[in-house]
Amino acid sequence: MNLREWALPVYTIMIQLAVGALLFLWFLKLYSRSRVEEAELEDLCRIPLMIIYFTIGTAIFGAHFHLSKPLISVLAVSNFHSSWLSREIIFTVLFFLATGSIVALTWLVPGYTRAKNILGWLAITAGIATVFCMSQIYLLPTQKLWNSENTLFYYLGSTLLLGMTSLPAMLLLDLNYSEVQGNHQTKKYVEIVRKAVVWFSTASALVSVLVISQGIHQIITLKMINHQSAQASLELLTGLYQPLVVMRFGLLIVGVSWLLMSVHRIMKKDPEVKDLIGSIYVGFLLVLIGEILGRFLFYAAHVRIGV
Structure with a gap:
């Protein structure tokens, strides 16, 4: 590309x-x-x-x-x-x-x-x-990889997953910026940020399961479509691009797992929530890279048949 x-x-x-x-x-x-x-x-x-x-x-x-x-x-x-x-x-x-x-x-x-x-x-x-x-x-009859409800679910799922993983990073950035500026926030403010990190990181695990399931369902759907375009896309996803498909799913799993480890630290060890900014950012970046790979596959694996 x-x-x-x-x-x-x-x-x-x-x-x-x-x-x-x-x-x-x-x-x-x-x-x-x-x-x-x-x-x-x-x-x-x-x-x-x-x-x-x-x-x-x-x-x-x-x-x-x-x-x-x-x-x-x-x-x-x-x-x-x-x-x-x-x-x-x-x-x-x-x-x-x-x-x-x-x-x-x-x-x-x-x-x-x-x-x-x-x-x-x-x-x-x-x-x-x-x-x-x-x-x-992208709902085009000539492009079987795209022309199904999978495309809508994929875009909505990515929106939820990226929102849930990016917002905790933004909130922690704001909290750390306030500390650097000498504006110490109240306990209630810090507690809200803490809850947001826990809630959204945990929810992202559930959404990631749906996103990965959608990706697997798309491959299964292509197998069931007796059309040259669908079979060509399937061959790309299970052949040439198979390592990228595995890498994409792996990055989502590792990224969300990293976020859940941060949640575990909050729940068990009760650290200063602002100190988790590094691990939260790592988890978010892994998910983001996974989504970038997924978007690359979305465009690279489509095969157009006809006009």
Whole structure:
């Protein structure tokens, strides 16, 4: 795959990471609003929101490397009524603008909690719509590897998994940054971060099982399709790319296991949660690399038959 071809995996993975992270950040905010002061919730969200916004911006920038004429990409939105690509572009822009508005309000405007919460859910809705449109683009009858419900489940599963594994890393980065700046957080604030690390790391293990099961189910499905395209994709996944398939599943298992080891340390040894940033980042990076491999296989193993 050359630079233009890698632009799509980079874009899709980063958008999914941003959508998943924002979704679970807002769930955490919803859970925590009766447990800590509103000002502390604002502090909790600032750094993660900045990272999420930067991730979306980088994804959009990277996507333009896939286009031969990126400066006229805006013209693609004219087919919203009939094109999944046009819908994806519009929802991506809405996701970017809504998240940017939340970042600006969180950093610059105290209060207006209800407006910020509503804007956050609107951004999440636009993000989920973006991921859905992404998956629909690949439902092509000429490409049997993609043309099934597996594609939608794969994209949604990746969104959940990347969100659950990246958000704890963002929260710990924020906690350590606050310590460096000399802004020591309250015990309630630290406890919320601690619970978030435990909850999301544990939940990621369950989601990883679903993601791996989806990958195995896809291979089984290809075996059952009596079509030249399906059999060619199957041959690639079980032949040339088999080591990468095994490596992908292995990285997901090891990455999530690493996160669960961190949870075990929290539950049994009760260390300072900020000291777990190294192990949480390692687990997240392993999962991320596994997802990058999965996205490479998604594009590399498809075989088109016909026009």
